[in-house]
Amino acid sequence: MEYLILGIGDVFGGTTLLWVAVGVTLGYVLGAIPGLGKAIGVAVSIPLTFYLEPVSALGLLIGIAKGSAAGSAVSAILLNTPGEPSSAPTAFDGYPLARQGKAQKALKMGLFASVIGDFVSTIILILLAAPLARYALLIGPVELCAILVFSLVFIGGLSGNSLTKGLIAACFGIFFATVGLETETFVPRLTFGYLELEDGISLVPMAIGMLAVAEMIVQAGNLDTLDRETAELRDSSDPRDRRVTREEWRRCAPVIARGTFIGAAIGILPGLGASVGSFLSYGETRRVSATPEKYGTGMIEGVAAAESADNAVVPSSLIPLFALGIPGSVIAAILIAAFILHGLTPGPLMFQQQPRMVAGLYVSMLCASAILLVIGLLGQRLFSQIVHVPLRLVIPGVLLFCCVGSYMETGSIFSIFIMLGFALIGFVARKLDFSFVTFLIGFVIGPKLELSFRQSLQLLKHDASNLLGHPIALVFLFAALVFVVMSGRSSVTRRVQMPPTTQEH
Amino acid sequence: MKCFERRAILGLAASLAIASAGLLPDLAAAQDYPTKPVTMLVGYGAGGQTDLVARGAARVLAEQLGQPVNVVNKPGAGGAVAARELTQAAPDGYTILFHSNSVVNSAPFIMDQVNFTPDDFEYAGMITAYQTGLVAHVDAPFDDLKGFIAWARENPHFAYAALSPEARMYMDTLAEANGLEPNAVPVQSGGEMITALLGKQVIAAFSGGIHYRYPDELKTISATTTFRHPSAPDVASIEEDGYPIGMDTRTTLFLPKGTPRDVLERISDALSAAADDADFKKVTDGANIPIMYMNLDEARAEIESTYAKHKGILTDGS
Amino acid sequence: MKRANAISGIILCAFSLVMLAFVIPGQISTGPSGMMSPRLVPQMTMIGIFGLSLLLVLGNLRGGEDDHPPPFSRKELLALLRISAVFAIAIVLYEFFGALIGASSLVIFGLLALGERRPLVILTLTVVLLTGLWALFYKVLGTAIL
Numbered sequence: 020m021e022y023l024i025l026g027i028g029d030v031f032g033g034t035t036l037l038w039v040a041v042g043v044t045l046g047y048v049l050g051a052i053p054g055l056g057k058a059i060g061v062a063v064s065i066p067l068t069f070y071l072e073p074v075s076a077l078g079l080l081i082g083i084a085k086g087s088a089a090g091s092a093v094s095a096i097l098l099n100t101p102g103e104p105s106s107a108p109t110a111f112d113g114y115p116l117a118r119q120g121k122a123q124k125a126l127k128m129g130l131f132a133s134v135i136g137d138f139v140s141t142i143i144l145i146l147l148a149a150p151l152a153r154y155a156l157l158i159g160p161v162e163l164c165a166i167l168v169f170s171l172v173f174i175g176g177l178s179g180n181s182l183t184k185g186l187i188a189a190c191f192g193i194f195f196a197t198v199g200l201e202t203e204t205f206v207p208r209l210t211f212g213y214l215e216l217e218d219g220i221s222l223v224p225m226a227i228g229m230l231a232v233a234e235m236i237v238q239a240g241n242l243d244t245l246d247r248e249t250a251e252l253r254d255s256s257d258p259r260d261r262r263v264t265r266e267e268w269r270r271c272a273p274v275i276a277r278g279t280f281i282g283a284a285i286g287i288l289p290g291l292g293a294s295v296g297s298f299l300s301y302g303e304t305r306r307v308s309a310t311p312e313k314y315g316t317g318m319i320e321g322v323a324a325a326e327s328a329d330n331a332v333v334p335s336s337l338i339p340l341f342a343l344g345i346p347g348s349v350i351a352a353i354l355i356a357a358f359i360l361h362g363l364t365p366g367p368l369m370f371q372q373q374p375r376m377v378a379g380l381y382v383s384m385l386c387a388s389a390i391l392l393v394i395g396l397l398g399q400r401l402f403s404q405i406v407h408v409p410l411r412l413v414i415p416g417v418l419l420f421c422c423v424g425s426y427m428e429t430g431s432i433f434s435i436f437i438m439l440g441f442a443l444i445g446f447v448a449r450k451l452d453f454s455f456v457t458f459l460i461g462f463v464i465g466p467k468l469e470l471s472f473r474q475s476l477q478l479l480k481h482d483a484s485n486l487l488g489h490p491i492a493l494v495f496l497f498a499a500l501v502f503v504v505m506s507g508r509s510s511v512t513r514r515v516q517m518p519p520t521t522q523e524h
Numbered sequence: 525m526k527c528f529e530r531r532a533i534l535g536l537a538a539s540l541a542i543a544s545a546g547l548l549p550d551l552a553a554a555q556d557y558p559t560k561p562v563t564m565l566v567g568y569g570a571g572g573q574t575d576l577v578a579r580g581a582a583r584v585l586a587e588q589l590g591q592p593v594n595v596v597n598k599p600g601a602g603g604a605v606a607a608r609e610l611t612q613a614a615p616d617g618y619t620i621l622f623h624s625n626s627v628v629n630s631a632p633f634i635m636d637q638v639n640f641t642p643d644d645f646e647y648a649g650m651i652t653a654y655q656t657g658l659v660a661h662v663d664a665p666f667d668d669l670k671g672f673i674a675w676a677r678e679n680p681h682f683a684y685a686a687l688s689p690e691a692r693m694y695m696d697t698l699a700e701a702n703g704l705e706p707n708a709v710p711v712q713s714g715g716e717m718i719t720a721l722l723g724k725q726v727i728a729a730f731s732g733g734i735h736y737r738y739p740d741e742l743k744t745i746s747a748t749t750t751f752r753h754p755s756a757p758d759v760a761s762i763e764e765d766g767y768p769i770g771m772d773t774r775t776t777l778f779l780p781k782g783t784p785r786d787v788l789e790r791i792s793d794a795l796s797a798a799a800d801d802a803d804f805k806k807v808t809d810g811a812n813i814p815i816m817y818m819n820l821d822e823a824r825a826e827i828e829s830t831y832a833k834h835k836g837i838l839t840d841g842s
Numbered sequence: 843m844k845r846a847n848a849i850s851g852i853i854l855c856a857f858s859l860v861m862l863a864f865v866i867p868g869q870i871s872t873g874p875s876g877m878m879s880p881r882l883v884p885q886m887t888m889i890g891i892f893g894l895s896l897l898l899v900l901g902n903l904r905g906g907e908d909d910h911p912p913p914f915s916r917k918e919l920l921a922l923l924r925i926s927a928v929f930a931i932a933i934v935l936y937e938f939f940g941a942l943i944g945a946s947s948l949v950i951f952g953l954l955a956l957g958e959r960r961p962l963v964i965l966t967l968t969v970v971l972l973t974g975l976w977a978l979f980y981k982v983l984g985t986a987i988l
Contacts, residue, residue, distance in 0.1 A: 065570055065579070066595070156723040160709070183901070184847075187854065187894045194887040201880040203710040204873035205689050207636070208880055211869065214608065214637050217601040236925050239956055240918030343722065344737055345715045352569075352715070356576045359810040364737060412963070415952030416971050418925070419945060423975060430598040431605070432936070439929060446922060450913040451850050469883050470712060476878065477707045478725060480681045 026378030029074065030386065038075040039383050042082025043390045049083070050090025051402055053100035053231045054421035056223065057087030061353050068357050073376060076357055078383040081337070084350050085387050088330045089133035089395055093402050096125045096322070100234045100417060104226035104294045104459060105329045108301035112314060112321030118248065119317055122403050128263050128271065128319050129326045130395035136279040136327035138388040140334040143283050145381050148342045149370065151287060156343070157491065158288065160474035165495035166288065167468045170299060171460075172502045185457040188448065192461025193469075195220055203473050215433045222294070222462070224425035228438035229455055231421050233445030235414050242410055249406060263319075271323040274304050278324045282331025287338050294463050298456055300328030334384065340365050341377075557617050557787050561592040565610060567603025567623040573714075573734065573811060577652055577775055578622040580807040581798050588794035595622075603627040604638045611644060613780050617787035621778040624654065628778075629831045630771065633838035634689045642831050647823040648777040648791035651798055652808060653816045655733040655753040656773065658694070658745040658762075661721055664728070669746040669765045672728065673702050680705040684728045685717045690771065691730035693838060694748055694762075697769055718742075732773075736812035749773075754814040769837050772830060774816065776823060792820040844902045846913050851898035858892040924955040945972060 030036055042064075049060045060083040068076035091102030096113035109129060116125040158166070198209045199219030210216040238245060263271075278300040285296040304324035305314045314321050337354070339345045344366030346352035358365045363373055370377055405413065425438040448455055479485040486493065562585070566578045575597065582593040598606040603623045613619035628645065631638045658672070666672045676682055676698075686692050686708040695706050709726055711717045714734050720726045722741055729735075735742045736755045747753045747761040750770040763770040777791060798804045799817045808815055818826060866884050873880045928951045936944025949968045958964060 061570075156719065159720070159723050159725040183894050183897050187891055187898070190887040190890040190894070194884055194891075197884050197887075201873070202712050203708070203877055204880050205634070206871055206873050206880040208870045208884065209865070212637065214601045214605050217604075217635075217637070218599065236922050237918060239925060240915065240921035242921075242956065339719075343719075345719050345722075352572065356570075356572070359576065360807060364810070366737065411953065411956035411958050412967060414956060415949045416967070418929075418952055419948055419971055419975070422945070422948065429600060429605075430596055431609075432933070435933070443922075450918070451846060452913070465883075470710065473878050474709045474711070477709045478683050480683075480707060 022374045022378040023382070025375050026380075026382045029375070029379040030078075030382045033072070033075070035072070035075045035078055035379070035383055036386060036390075038071060039078040039082045039387050040390050040394075042079040043086040043387055044394050046083035046086025046088075047090035047391070047394050047398060048086075050087030050102040050106075051093035051398070052420050053094040053098060053102055053417050054227050054419075054424035055427075056091070056103045056424060057084050057350065059424060059427045060087060061350055065353065065357070068360065073363060074379040074383060076360075077354065077363075077380055078387070080350075080354055080357055081333075081380075081384055082387045082390070084333050085137055085330065085384075085391055086394070088333050089130060089137070089326070089391055090398075091329075092129035092133065092322070092326050093126065093398070096129060097122060097403060097406055098234070098413070098417070099238075100231040104222065104230065105297045105332070106325065107226075107230055107294075107456065107459065108297050108325035109322055109329070111301070111325075112316070112318045115315070115317035116319065116322070117406065121317070122406060123399065124263055124267075125319065125322055126399045126403060127396075128267070128322050130392065130399065131263065132271070132275050132278065132323040132326040133330040134388055134392045134395070135275055136282055136329070136331035137333065137391065138385070139279050140283045140286070140331040141381075141384050141388060144334045144338055144341070144384075148338050151338055151342070159478070159489075160471045161478060161486070161489045162491045162495070163288065164468065164471035164475050165489075165492035165499075167464055167471065169495045169499040169502070170295070171464065171468075172499050181452065184452060185454045188453045188455065188458040189461035192458040192463075193465030194461075195225075196462045196466040197469075202470055213433075215429070215431065219466075220437060221428050221434060223428045224434040224438040225441045225462070226294075226459065227421050227425055228441035229445030229448075229458075231417065232438060232442035233449055235417050235421075236442065236446050237449060238410055239414055245410055249410075267319050271320055274320045274323045275327040277304060278327030279331040282328030283335040285328075286332035286335030294459060296332040297325040297329040298460055300324045341369065342366070344369075557790055558589050558591040560618065561594055562586075562589065562617070563619050564593050564595050565606045565619065565621045565623075566595055566597050567599065567606035567621065567627065568597070569599040570597050573654075573732070573813065574622075574624060574775060576807055576811060577813060580804045581622060581651060581775075581777075581795065584798040584801050584804055585791070585794045588797050589790070601635070601638070602631055604631060604635065604640075607640060607645075607778065610778055610780055615646075615780040615782035615784075617779065617783055617791065619780065620648070620791065622775060623778065624773050625650070625776040625827055625830070626773045628827060629834045630690060630773075630838065633835060642824070642827045643781070645781055646779040646783045646788055646820075647827060648779055648788045648820050649795040650774040650776045650818040650823045650826065651795055651815060652775045652813045653749070653751075654773045654775075655736065655747070655755055655812065655814065656749055656771075657731060657733075657735075657747045657753060657756075657759070658728055659721065659731045659735045659742050660728045660745050661724055662741055662743050663724075664743075664745075666745065667743070668760065669762065672745050673698065673704070676704045676706070677702065681707050682728075683707045683709050683726045685709050685711045685720045685726045685730075687711050687714070687717050687730065687732070690838075694730060694769065697767060701767070733812065755812050771834055771837065772826075774818070774826070776827070788820045792823075848899050848902040851895040851902065854895035855892055855899065858888040858895065861888045862892070925952070928952050928955050942972070945975075 045060055046057055049055045050057060061080055064079060064083060068079065071079065087103065088105065091106035092109045092113065093102065095101040095106040095110035096117050099110050099114040101107045101110050113125045113129065116122065196219065198216055200207055200217050207217060281300040281303065282296040285299065301321060301324045304320055305311045308314065308320065336348045336351060340351040340354060344355070344364065346355050355365055363369055363376060421438060422435055425434040426432065428434045445455060448458070564578065564582050566575050568574045579595050582595050586593040598609060600606070604627055606621055606623060607627050610619060610621045628640045628642060632640055658669070660666070660672070666675045684695060684706055686695070692708055695708065698704060699706055709720065711720060714732060717729050717731065718734065718738070721729050721735070722738070728745065730748065735744070744753060744756045744759045746765060747756070747759055748770055749761060749772050750763055751772070752761050753759060761770055777795060779788065779791070796817055796819065799815050805815070862885060866881055866888065870881045870884065928948065931951055932944050932948035935947045946968050949971055950964055953964050953967065
């Protein structure tokens with residue numbers, strides 16, 4: 020405990036806080052610019068971290084991660100182009116809110132949800148890192164497979180209007196994820212001879228293409244309408260539209276709590292990534308809502324659900340890193356390098372050998388949450404001015420940043436081609452009302468599901484009866500079955516109750 | 525750092541201008557090398573073992589050569605994408621690749637699309653080695669290779685984690701020679717492999733060296749290199765145990781074919797400073813990576829001999 | 843929309859059949875025996891798409907009012923063509939003349955394609971964006987990206 024005091028002293032005494040602030044600001048700005056994102060910020064900051072003191076360097080990197088998770092909501096809300104794929108659900112309700120003149124309200128809720136999710140998840144990290152990580156080891160491939168099957172159940176709630184099209188999109192997502200070298204047999208799949216495809220299609224250029232570039236093309240096709248709408252709407256004169264009302268806080272509080280919990284839980288599972296957390300939170304909030312059909316038209320709960328989960332994933336994805344030294348995400352892998360560079364060996368020994376440094380790290384992470392709130396509030400006034408800029412000036416800028424962001428992924432123009440290819444696919448899919456949410460979920464979960472299934476086959480020695488030795492897996496499979504039956508029943512009753520409206524299949 | 529940055533910007537702006545204008549021949553004589561910043565490609569993404577060592581080496585080289593060395597990550601196909609890009613670069617010493625030599629002496633025998641030979645590149649030295657080995661949890665009921673094989677005979681269909689085709693090759697060789705029946709559990713990354721080991725999901729795995737970060741939980745059963753690991757000097761190498769399939773992987777500086785010899789020598793000498801550099805040692809010690817410097821000629825000899833040896837192992841074995 | 847759904851359903855059916863019959867067997871070799879085949883998951887997804895798109899077609903063939911406007915507006919398709927052209931030009935210029943020319947042409951031709959005609963605005967925006975990028979990467983982050 021005395022280390023905590025020392026840690027506070029360290030952080031506030033030196034320049035650490037400055038570097039944390041730099042990280043949060045940089046992350047926020049990079050997240051807010053569509054096309055650029057935290058992976059870029061973290062990767063290019065590595066050289067910088069060589070020269071800094073340990074806690075400052077780590078604070079910088081973690082600050083970038085936190086900042087970008089919150090900043091990505093800005094472009095999602097204002098331009099309908101999420102800064103990161105994980106903020107895609109934020110755009111569903113955030114953008115309609117912005118078009119109704121309530122941009123500031125949406126931005127504020129996004130920020131508050133982000134900060135709360137981030138702060139609470141950091142506390143969870145601090146308190147529970149060690150014991151939780153030991154449990155995380157119990158989640159082997161068999162359990163992971165069952166958990167993924169369970170999470171697929173929620174796809175139904177995310178398909179938009181048409182379950183059929185949503186499932187088609189999910190199948191495509193899984194299909195595109197198989198491109199590359201297959202993990203067990205090392206057989207190249209669908210690479211068409213391109214060496215660059217052997218590692219698969221990168222998520223970032225693909226998401227940038229489908230979400231940002233496609234959106235820009237659609238907006239380019241509607242310049243007149245959109246510009247006219249923008250000219251007509253000022254930020255509504257009702258001051259309540261510029262902030263979050265108490266009534267909305269009341270409605271969103273449980274949503275944020277749920278989102279934080281979901282985000283923190285998903286973050287601990289190695290490899291699932293932030294994308295999945297925010298989608299599942301949005302889907303779940305919509306599922307339990309009394310008015311699910313209103314989601315997508317400007318329900319502020321949607322923004323709260325997506326952003327709280329999105330930010331909660333960041334600290335909890337560091338739990339396997341801190342407690343076991345195992346990276347659960349790309350950011351964590353880069354952080355490991357930074358840790359080692361500065362003499363911290365992540366893992367259980369870290370708490371015993373370097374308690375003071377760890378305490379300093381914890382304190383700086385908590386400070387990062389507070390700094391995030393300040394930066395976010397300051398930035399919003401600035402960023403929300405972008406709605407008043409004519410679209411034809413904004414679009415080329417966004418396209419340029421998208422190219423840079425994609426290029427950075429592999430350092431070659433091949434990624435830009437991927438981005439363009441998926442921009443076309445995204446454009447067509449959007450117009451034909453195929454949900455890219457389920458596509459992204461299929462893309463992210465699909466390969467993990469396949470891999471853990473293959474691993475399970477080997478671990479269970481091709482004998483299903485060995486499943487009995489994995490009680491956790493059985494629990495999740497059972498729960499998945501229960502959910503499917505329940506949703507099937509409730510959707511049937513809903514269809515019976517609601518008058519037959521447009522029943523698109 | 526400031527003056528490096530300014531030089532970096534000026535240098536890169538200058539090179540961009542020259543490249544855009546259409547590549548005037550580089551008239552600078554090799555003795556003046558280097559007169560502008562050097563680009564170091566790394567074939568893996570940022571943050572991994574190799575990237576860490578590469579950045580440390582880049583710093584040392586920059587100090588020794590007097591010009592900034594900019595690390596650019598070009599991940600893909602285990603380094604083959606970066607290597608291919610190197611073959612298209614100008615052989616003037618301003619583009620180098622820092623990567624494991626497996627891209628030349630193993631990958632061509634495993635991956636269809638890759639067919640490099642040692643003659644496709646020049647070499648300016650090797651600096652560190654990967655401590656690859658067969659690894660198990662400390663609680664495992666065996667301590668060395670013989671013990672493992674005996675245990676495996678009693679427990680067929682045991683599960684081990686396989687990260688790469690080389691890992692499967694090792695296990696298959698052991699299995700064939702001793703009548704074992706292993707079940708290979710595929711894993712996609714070092715982190716996954718470690719998780720599987722720590723969680724006792726698998727009984728053993730082939731690691732690229734990162735298992736030394738967990739000395740209290742994991743032990744090395746056999747070193748799959750031709751030398752004993754500096755981090756585990758009591759563990760016999762797989763060659764000592766009678767299987768001539770040890771494959772050494774070392775980080776190497778590659779240059780495009782045709783680079784003049786004095787440029788190579790200059791870089792090789794600069795690299796040798798890393799072996800004594802305190803900061804570089806801090807990086808490698810922290811990651812349990814042994815420094816084993818080889819100069820340009822030793823590096824070439826090493827690549828050529830291991831190419832021949834690995835060809836025998838990897839094309840006959842599987 | 844119903845018509846569009848039906849058409850897209852038919853296209854997807856055809857696509858999945860082509861993948862199943864030609865592309866998947868052509869691009870993916872069967873793995874060694876004893877392990878799950880590498881073709882399995884791609885085939886499963888294509889079979890799924892075939893079945894689902896069949897459902898899509900059938901569900902939209904029944905007559906009934908089409909209360910949604912056709913999905914592709916002419917303006918959007920024109921925008922698609924214009925922006926594709928801009929990218930094509932920018933990429934070609936990048937390959938021949940380097941990143942600086944490529945990036946500027948993306949911005950300049952993009953602005954022109956979207957209707958901006960004031961030369962001062964075009965020039966200023968290009969300069970601002972490119973300098974901004976340069977400043978962000980080279981100064982603030984201190985790393986070369988090329």
